[in-house]
Amino acid sequence: MNNKIYFTPGPSELYPTVPQHMQTALQQKIGSISHRSKQFQEIYAHAVSGLRQLLQLPDNYEVLFLASATEVWERAIQNNVEHESFHLVNGSFSERFYETAQELGRAAQKYEAPFGQGFDVNDIEVPETAELVALIQNETSSGASLPVSEINKFREKASPDALIYVDAVSSLPYPAFDFGKVDSVYVSVQKCFGLPAGLGVWLLNERCVAKAEALLGKGLSIGSYHSLPSLLSKAKVNQTVETPNVLDIYLLGQVVEDMNRKGAETIRQEADEKAAAIYAFLERSKTFSPAVESPEHRSRTTIVANTTVPASEINKWLAEFNMAVGSGYGKHKEGQIRIANFPAHSPEQVNKLVQKLEELFG
Amino acid sequence: MNNKIYFTPGPSELYPTVPQHMQTALQQKIGSISHRSKQFQEIYAHAVSGLRQLLQLPDNYEVLFLASATEVWERAIQNNVEHESFHLVNGSFSERFYETAQELGRAAQKYEAPFGQGFDVNDIEVPETAELVALIQNETSSGASLPVSEINKFREKASPDALIYVDAVSSLPYPAFDFGKVDSVYVSVQKCFGLPAGLGVWLLNERCVAKAEALLGKGLSIGSYHSLPSLLSKAKVNQTVETPNVLDIYLLGQVVEDMNRKGAETIRQEADEKAAAIYAFLERSKTFSPAVESPEHRSRTTIVANTTVPASEINKWLAEFNMAVGSGYGKHKEGQIRIANFPAHSPEQVNKLVQKLEELFG
Structure with a gap:
C-alpha cells in the first residue's frame, strides 16, 4: 500500500x-x-x-x-x-x-x-x-x-x-x-x-x-x-x-x-484559498520563496518556489511523512520545488504539507 | 456487474x-x-x-x-x-x-x-x-x-x-x-x-x-x-x-x-487448439461458414465467419447467455461475425461459445 x-x-x-x-x-x-x-x-x-x-x-x-x-x-x-x-x-x-x-x-x-x-x-x-x-x-x-x-x-x-x-x-x-x-x-x-x-x-x-x-x-x-x-x-x-x-x-x-456536482466556482475558490495558504508560507519561510516575483503572474495551480535546501533533500524528508512535491524543472531541478494545487488536493492535505514544510525547514 | x-x-x-x-x-x-x-x-x-x-x-x-x-x-x-x-x-x-x-x-x-x-x-x-x-x-x-x-x-x-x-x-x-x-x-x-x-x-x-x-x-x-x-x-x-x-x-x-510464466509456446498451442475447435464448428454449421476460403490463410486469432443470420440477431441471442462476438467489418457488418481467439479467452469459454452458437443456430 x-x-x-x-x-x-x-x-x-x-x-x-x-x-x-x-x-x-x-x-x-x-x-x-x-x-x-x-x-x-x-x-x-x-x-x-x-x-x-x-x-x-x-x-x-x-x-x-x-x-x-x-x-x-x-x-x-x-x-x-x-x-x-x-x-x-x-x-x-x-x-x-x-x-x-x-x-x-x-x-x-x-x-x-x-x-x-x-x-x-x-x-x-x-x-x-x-x-x-x-x-x-x-x-x-x-x-x-x-x-x-x-x-x-x-x-x-x-x-x-x-x-x-x-x-x-x-x-x-x-x-x-x-x-x-x-x-x-x-x-x-x-x-x-x-x-x-x-x-x-x-x-x-x-x-x-x-x-x-x-x-x-x-x-x-x-x-x-x-x-x-x-x-x-x-x-x-x-x-x-x-x-x-x-x-x-x-x-x-x-x-x-x-x-x-461540486461546481466550477467552488473548485476555483478552493484553489484560491489553498494557493493563498501556500504562498503565505513561501513568503514567510526562511528556506523557500515564491519563484515568480510578481503576485499577479503567480500560478494558482502549479506553485513554484526557490529553495535553499536541494529539492531531492526536501523530498527525502517529506517521504518520511508520506508526501512528495515536484522537483524544479530542467536546470532548476534542485534549486526549485513545484507544488501542485489541483482539485484533487484537499485543503487539509495542503495545510498538512505547509505545516510539515514549515516544521522541517522553517 | x-x-x-x-x-x-x-x-x-x-x-x-x-x-x-x-x-x-x-x-x-x-x-x-x-x-x-x-x-x-x-x-x-x-x-x-x-x-x-x-x-x-x-x-x-x-x-x-x-x-x-x-x-x-x-x-x-x-x-x-x-x-x-x-x-x-x-x-x-x-x-x-x-x-x-x-x-x-x-x-x-x-x-x-x-x-x-x-x-x-x-x-x-x-x-x-x-x-x-x-x-x-x-x-x-x-x-x-x-x-x-x-x-x-x-x-x-x-x-x-x-x-x-x-x-x-x-x-x-x-x-x-x-x-x-x-x-x-x-x-x-x-x-x-x-x-x-x-x-x-x-x-x-x-x-x-x-x-x-x-x-x-x-x-x-x-x-x-x-x-x-x-x-x-x-x-x-x-x-x-x-x-x-x-x-x-x-x-x-x-x-x-x-x-x-505460461510460455509463448503454450499460448500458441492453446490458440491453435481453440481456433481448430471454432473452425471445425464453422465447417459443420448450417448457419456459419469460414469467410476465408483457403485454410492456410485463416487467422488463428481473429476468426471471421459468413453468417446467414444477421450478426446483430446473433448478438441479441448471445447476450441472453452473457456472450458477444464482433459484427462483420464495414459492409460485412451483418453478413459476417468476427470471433476473437485471444490469450484472454480460455478454452472453456471458447467451447461454451461454440456450444451455444451450435445450439442456437446449428
Whole structure:
C-alpha cells in the first residue's frame, strides 16, 4: 500500500473518486467494450457534455480527444499554420511548442520573457503575419501564469485571421476563459482533472476548422488520421478515429460529473484559498520563496518556489511523512520545488504539507 | 456487474489477471507517479524486457510505445518513406495504411487481393523503388492471415534497402516472427495482450532508425515529438517524450510477465487448439461458414465467419447467455461475425461459445 500524497505537478494525486470509478469500470468491463459500440458513444458524449458544462463552453467549440497535449502542439501546427506562428515563451513547455513549429518546418517567431517571469502584455506586438498565436496561461515548468484578462487582449493585437491558442494544460478548469476571445484551449487530464495520464483534450472553434480546410484545399498536407477533418468526422458521432484510451475517457466523464456536482466556482475558490495558504508560507519561510516575483503572474495551480535546501533533500524528508512535491524543472531541478494545487488536493492535505514544510525547514 | 464474455476482436476480454493488477496499481498509486521518476523507468524497463523475452526479440530491435497502431502507420511513413511505399492490401486495415501514405503525400502502390482472401506471395512483384513494404500478418477486418514463412520471402523480393513492415496488431504474440527477415512489427495492446486500449507498440530495427536519420539529414521533416530520433532519445533512458499512458505500460509489463510464466509456446498451442475447435464448428454449421476460403490463410486469432443470420440477431441471442462476438467489418457488418481467439479467452469459454452458437443456430 502506498499512502503517499503526491503534490507533483502531474501525474499527480488522482481525484478522490477515481478509485471507485475504476472499480465500476472493471465491474462494467469498460475495458472490453468496442469503441464502435453505442455504449462507447454514450461514454464519449457523457464526457463531452460534462466538459461543456464545467467549462461553460460555447456551442461553436468542438471537444477532441488526443493522446496528449504534446500531440496537440503537433496537430495545431499541422492543421492551422501554413507559414508562421508566434509564441509567448517563458518556460520549457511554451518553448517546446515553439520548437515543434520549427521542427515541422514553419517560420516560428517568439516573444520571450525570462524563465519564471510573466509577460507585460502591453509591450508585446504580434506580427501581422502570425497565423497562430500561442499563449501560455500556466507554464508548468516555471509557475508563471497569464491572467485571463491579459489573454483577452490578444484578439485585438493579432490580425483578424490569426488563431489564438491557449495552453491550459495544468490549470483547466481553474481559469474561467472568455472563449469568444480565443480560438483554442488544450489540457492534459493528468493535471487538474486528477486522472491517469494518456489523454489530451483539444477545444477549438469553427475558425480552426476552417483554417485546416483551407490548407487542405490548397493541397497541403495536414496529417493523416488526426487531421482536423478526420478527427471531426468521428467526433460528430461520438467516436474517435483510432481505438482510444477508452478507460480514461470514461473516467474523465465520471470525474467531470463529480466536479460539476461540486461546481466550477467552488473548485476555483478552493484553489484560491489553498494557493493563498501556500504562498503565505513561501513568503514567510526562511528556506523557500515564491519563484515568480510578481503576485499577479503567480500560478494558482502549479506553485513554484526557490529553495535553499536541494529539492531531492526536501523530498527525502517529506517521504518520511508520506508526501512528495515536484522537483524544479530542467536546470532548476534542485534549486526549485513545484507544488501542485489541483482539485484533487484537499485543503487539509495542503495545510498538512505547509505545516510539515514549515516544521522541517522553517 | 457485467458478466459478459467479449469475443469481440478488440477491445476484447481483458487478460484474466488485469483486474488484480489494476488493484495493485491503485494501491501503489501508479496513476500518480511522475513519468520522469526512477519508479516509472523501472515500470518501462520491465515491460520492455518482458516483451523482448516473450517475442524473442533480437538486440538490434527497439521497443517504442505510441498511442495506437494507427499512430504507427503515420510515424512509419513520416520516418521511413521519402517517396514511395508498397502495400499488400486485402482488407480495411491494410487499405488504411496505404491511404495514410497517400494522405502524407507519398506515392503509395498497392497489391490487392479481394477482401477475405490471402495472398499468393509467389505472384507478387515488389517495385524496386519501394522504400517500405507493408505486409499484413493478420487482417482484423477480414480474418485473412499471411503465414510467417510467406512473410519471410519478402526480404529477397524487395530491394536491399527496403524496410519490411508487418502489421501484427491483432495477432502478436501468436506469430513467431523471424525478426531477421523483417524490419518492423507493430501491435495494439487491446487485442491479444488483453489490456485496456490506448497504447501501440512499435518494434523496429536499426535499419529503420538509419532511414529516419537519412531523411532528417536531407533536411526533410520527419515529424516532431514522435520522430524516431526523438522517440529513441527517451526510450534509451526508459522514458517517453510525452506523459504516456503510464497505467497501460504498467499493466502491459504485468500481463507480459504472466504470459512469460505460461510460455509463448503454450499460448500458441492453446490458440491453435481453440481456433481448430471454432473452425471445425464453422465447417459443420448450417448457419456459419469460414469467410476465408483457403485454410492456410485463416487467422488463428481473429476468426471471421459468413453468417446467414444477421450478426446483430446473433448478438441479441448471445447476450441472453452473457456472450458477444464482433459484427462483420464495414459492409460485412451483418453478413459476417468476427470471433476473437485471444490469450484472454480460455478454452472453456471458447467451447461454451461454440456450444451455444451450435445450439442456437446449428
